[in-house]
């Protein structure tokens with residue numbers, strides 16, 4: 450019996466990186482079913498193979514698209530009748546210094562990282578029939594100055610505020626809401642940045658040196674704190690932001 454035995458869980462952006470590692474941990478902790486979402490079916494199919502459990506369902510969809518969210522929750526309602534754990538993890542990062550920020554850059558980041566998280570959670574509430582735990586993926590960026598990431602950082606500051614406010618909004622529903630704030634984690638997010646390989650190398654060296662641990666974290670090093678927040682081990686914890694950042698916030 451694991452710490453999530455019998456629980457029905459949803460992880461948005463569960464096809465890769467932190468979301469995929471969390472799906473693996475949820476299954477290892479005995480979750481009775483884990484739904485994962487992502488934008489690309491092929492990547493989702495590969496993720497299901499990697500997780501290797503019959504208790505996983507992949508649902509293709511975009512968290513910023515209301516129809517996709519409605520479809521997702523209808524499916525969970527129909528198949529399982531309830532949801533106990535939601536990890537609102539899907540998010541994107543794009544770089545732009547202040548003078549190069551475009552309207553599209555702003556809209557893309559806010560649509561996915563803020564609007565996507567907001568409606569992922571709001572639309573899940575009717576199927577949290579028996580209390581539960583909601584975890585939002587913020588970022589250490591929400592409290593630090595980061596070069597060329599001001600819009601991304603602002604989206605993550607919104608997410609950490611969501612956790613604090615929603616925990617109060619949901620008083621009386623027995624639903625805990627917390628945020629996890631990762632430091633630099635070795636996922637494809639870092640490889641996707643549209644900057645030269647040379648700049649990327651310098652950036653990564655600088656970020657590594659900015660952590661106390663002097664290294665990037667692994668997706669598992671976020672998945673495990675998420676299991677803690679999802680499970681009854683954190684039953685009296687709500688509205689917090691848990692830093693899992695290799696000490697970056699302290700430097």
Ligand code: NAD
Nearest residue numbers: 462464465466467487488511512539540588633634636638
């Ligand atoms: P990743 O690129 O490996 O995974 C991102 C996942 O989100 C993928 O499954 C992708 O399909 C999904 N996704 C992206 N946009 C989506 C959309 N519109 N609809 C549905 N799914 C979508 O990246 P990751 O590093 O695992 O990032 C996961 C979360 O962690 C993000 O919210 C990110 O901001 C946060 N985070 C990452 C780091 C880091 O250093 N990697 C640090 C702090 C916070």
